[in-house]
Amino acid sequence: MPHETYLARWLDDDLDGTELNAFEASFHPGSPLLAQRQARREWRSTLAAAIPAAVELPYPEFFNHRLAKTIREFQDSPPPAHQPSPLPAPGFWRVWWMPVTALAGMGLAFWAGTQTASVTRGLPLANPPPPAVALHRPTVYIPEHGVDAEWFTSADADAAVIVLEGVEPIPDSLDFSESVGEITTDNLTAASENSEPLEVTQ
Amino acid sequence: MNKSSTPTSKPPIGSAGPVALEASRLDPDDDARLVALAQGGDMRSYDALVTRHRGRIYAMIHNMIHHEADAWDLAQEVFIKAWLGLPQYGAKARFSTWLYRITHNVVYDWSRKRKLDSAGEFNDEMFDQHRIDPAALTAPGVAEAPDEAMARAELRVKLAVALAKLSPEHREVVLLKDVQGLAYKEIAEVMASSIGTVMSRLFYARQKLQSMLQDEYHAP
Numbered sequence: 001m002p003h004e005t006y007l008a009r010w011l012d013d014d015l016d017g018t019e020l021n022a023f024e025a026s027f028h029p030g031s032p033l034l035a036q037r038q039a040r041r042e043w044r045s046t047l048a049a050a051i052p053a054a055v056e057l058p059y060p061e062f063f064n065h066r067l068a069k070t071i072r073e074f075q076d077s078p079p080p081a082h083q084p085s086p087l088p089a090p091g092f093w094r095v096w097w098m099p100v101t102a103l104a105g106m107g108l109a110f111w112a113g114t115q116t117a118s119v120t121r122g123l124p125l126a127n128p129p130p131p132a133v134a135l136h137r138p139t140v141y142i143p144e145h146g147v148d149a150e151w152f153t154s155a156d157a158d159a160a161v162i163v164l165e166g167v168e169p170i171p172d173s174l175d176f177s178e179s180v181g182e183i184t185t186d187n188l189t190a191a192s193e194n195s196e197p198l199e200v201t202q
Numbered sequence: 203m204n205k206s207s208t209p210t211s212k213p214p215i216g217s218a219g220p221v222a223l224e225a226s227r228l229d230p231d232d233d234a235r236l237v238a239l240a241q242g243g244d245m246r247s248y249d250a251l252v253t254r255h256r257g258r259i260y261a262m263i264h265n266m267i268h269h270e271a272d273a274w275d276l277a278q279e280v281f282i283k284a285w286l287g288l289p290q291y292g293a294k295a296r297f298s299t300w301l302y303r304i305t306h307n308v309v310y311d312w313s314r315k316r317k318l319d320s321a322g323e324f325n326d327e328m329f330d331q332h333r334i335d336p337a338a339l340t341a342p343g344v345a346e347a348p349d350e351a352m353a354r355a356e357l358r359v360k361l362a363v364a365l366a367k368l369s370p371e372h373r374e375v376v377l378l379k380d381v382q383g384l385a386y387k388e389i390a391e392v393m394a395s396s397i398g399t400v401m402s403r404l405f406y407a408r409q410k411l412q413s414m415l416q417d418e419y420h421a422p
Contacts, residue, residue, distance in 0.1 A: 054257035
């Protein structure tokens with residue numbers, strides 16, 4: 001490694017052990033270089049004070065919870081094995097038949113559509129299809145300890161309700177009007193960024 | 203309905219402060235033990251690893267992209283990729299260095315997708331490395347501030363603004379060296395480049411920061 005590289009590393013306190021001893025044995029830095037090294041140390045400490053190396057991320061428990069859930073999903077569903085296509089390479093006859101078959105299919109679909117529309121046009125449906133209802137219970141993540149969540153659904157009412165038990169009541173002293181200000185784009189952006197994450201999966 | 207009321211005791215996003223310094227000093231031996239257990243499928247050990255390193259990884263990503271929600275999601279991606287790559291991790295590098303390498307890839311993939319390029323930044327690799335004076339003064343003169351106390355508070359804001367103006371490569375090398383405290387060799391591993399390139403980038407990044415900060419201080 002060139003001498004200049006060692007010098008640059010020495011100035012940044014990047015040498016240690018054998019490298020540092022060997023370098024300092026062959027090199028006696030004068031006061032300007034010592035001042036340079038001190039300036040860099042001060043620079044690093046200034047940066048470290050201004051920009052912390054580690055910051056606890058928002059909702060750390062939810063971070064780990066969601067990570068564990070994703071990993072479990074990876075473990076439960078192994079990646080599909082690569083299967084070679086059973087179809088041979090398209091030949092002349094297949095290339096010729098594909099557009100003809102597609103055109104015939106489009107014509108048939110158009111004809112069927114006109115026939116169906118002529119029968120049902122203007123008539124109300126006697127038995128409308130039922131609304132889509134969630135079949136599986138979702139996972140509701142509650143970031144606060146001591147809070148329980150019950151999830152109810154009703155196909156007849158076409159509704160799903162989450163009932164929270166243990167949430168602290170909102171104090172009467174809280175004045176909502178103080179938090180109401182002029183609605184701006186910045187306010188909306190800030191509100192969306194500060195919203196509580198809630199995970200509901202089905 | 204898929205939303206519940208927001209717990210009032212939770213801090214808002216962005217209010218989380220720096221992790222205590224003692225907690226941020228991580229023992230590589232503890233990492234090695236936890237990694238070995240996690241490689242055997244012990245999810246609790248991996249959870250402990252995540253808890254130990256999430257603060258640094260999140261801070262690194264957040265300082266790179268300056269967006270809390272995306273930084274949170276990218277940190278998730280880092281730890282998912284780390285879990286998937288654990289069988290291939292051979293402890294040639296420290297676990298934290300390996301995580302920074304994954305972070306580097308995740309952030310740059312994200313940047314490419316967002317088409318955030320560094321237009322306007324000059325390419326420092328076009329310069330001959332021999333022209334770089336390794337002893338050149340690249341650290342801003344903090345003592346030049348007219349008022350010491352006020353300058354310190356201002357410097358934090360100025361630094362964040364100045365860092366955001368750097369190219370991703372320059373920003374990353376400053377963060378890895380001067381904030382995260384990685385060695386040159388480790389930074390070279392993380393950024394998949396030579397030590398010479400790391401030195402070159404660090405030199406120009408610091409020089410740019412110095413220039414931007416001096417402009418701020420000397421403005422009338």
